[in-house]
Amino acid sequence: MIEVIADERCTSCNICVTVCPTNVFDKMSEGIPVIARQGDCQTCFMCELYCPEDALFVSPFADTPREIDVKAIKTNGLLGSYRRAVGWTEQTRALRSVDRTYLLLGG
């Protein structure tokens, strides 16, 4: 489930509010968006991919909320790790075309 909006990274662009397929976030008239309906989160990680600031963190636990050590996920590289892995950052663009499924399908 979505657990973290890192406030010092968030620029209130509200892209997460727009792209979340289950409408978990709410835009605020002032300040950064909020996780308004955490129970509706389906743990699909899409908000992380679309966040240009790597401010969001989705815990892999789909059914239960978890305490997250925000300091730790910043220092150990987990914040933004999925976006980097699929090549959606400037530095990792080459990874967009690195899909090796064809090796696994034997085709």
Place this chain on the structure above:
Amino acid sequence: MTSRSARAAKTSVAGAVEYDADVLVLGGGPAGTWAAVAAASHGATVVLADKGFCGTSGATAAAGTGIWYVEPDADKREAAMAGREAMGGYLQDRGWMGRVLDRTYQGVNQLADWGYPFPVSEDGRSRRNSLQGPEYMRLMRRRAKQAGVTILDHSPALELLLDDAGAVAGATGLRRQQGDTWVVRAKAVVMATGGCGFLSKTLGSNVLTGDGYLMAAEAGAEFSSMEFSNPYAIAPAFGSVTKTLFYGWATFTHEDGSVVPGAASKGGRSAIARALLQGPVYAKLDKADAATRAAMRHAQPNFFLPHDRTGIDPFEQRFPITLRLEGTIRGTGGLRITAENCATSVTGLFAAGDAATRELICGGFTGGGSHNAAWAMSSGYWSGRAAAVHAHELGAVHARGYSRAGTVGLQQRQHRRYDPAALVNAVQDEVFPYHINYLREGGRLTASLARLDALWRGVAGADAADNATVRRTRESAAMLATARWMYRSALARTESRGMHRRDDFPRQDEAQRRYITSGGLDETWIAFRAAPALPLLEAAE
């Protein structure tokens, strides 16, 4: 005919936004976006309404999928078609398989022309049999917008509109982020709302609650192959990421470390279900060599998110797994297709993707994401084009009468409103358990269907929900209706075929190589249809 760049006409009234369009597409996954692009490029004005956000919504966007991309080589095509006929119970249609292979080949090559970054292998070949969901659906959203499609995000449809002759003529729904409603009057509607995953949290699927089935049934539509609705995907017990392919390299163990006999991702998943009824089951991907491990990392980065974020090395350490129901998302049942243009049994309504039956290319067993992705792309294209043609043939529609087709949760009735969360739980209690839905048996199915029918009688007379609860109210009713067609059909198939396995009828029965049609709301019904002729030189089992 309207020009290519023409957009649907918009009007605003108090509390609602209204559009007049040639074609309305419900659902913005691969099937819906292909339909919208095809309809627009055939001259139609198009509105696409997605329950979530077109581009991130649905089973494809969050995942990755193989795709049934086979070069137009006679031997390769023959092998591709023959390869899964036995598994699907010989219910596929060779004519449709060939059409889908052709259309998919063109569609995937079109994606390459549009800039999809297909990988290139060491021998210099562009490899096109896999799609990364986020990349694919971001591209499809962009193509839809470029084609002039009006996209309504966070806009779940609630009910269809019918004209005076009973033809489908649009739909209405909610705009969740504006807190108001939408109405689209259209000359044709493409139902591309996906399958029903019963809120099981299989990856990306919680928007897929069978809403389109309910709406279509209220307009009189028929379903087919709804008994083939019980695939379960392997996932970490705590997580949402389902990528069954990778578990082909797994060893499955009981709590005490002993290997689960017969357990396998492919061909041994029911052994996992039986073991899970006894206690926890663990997986370790220890059969993958170093090269395979590296390829996995680069094939599906999201597979490793649950492991990386909990400090598990899935190749060296075992982790608890579960089976999550994928319902008709990876099942093959759905709206019955009545013609090559993906028409349904209701005038003005076309169906595409998982909202439609995939029996024509999969029979009673999915070829995994690969065939579903090919079907979404192909049926999306055909339904969109057919909807545009239908709209053009209808011409001007002045003085057309409109009525709302919605029933449960939408009309003023005598009984109290029902609690959608309680109904969701009650339906899940009937469709999740392995001993009812996976390992099927007549007595258990009969008892479950009786409980589901009783639930329906309880909700059918409920008063209209308010704006805050109507979406959940309709979702839960759609799940309930879907479950009833599933089990009604499952009881009628007194044999084991495809993914439908009956403990009391363990064998495939040649006399039952036929399709089961189903439908109805207050009273459900089933009927039988002949299956296509067997391909020459193919012996049925």
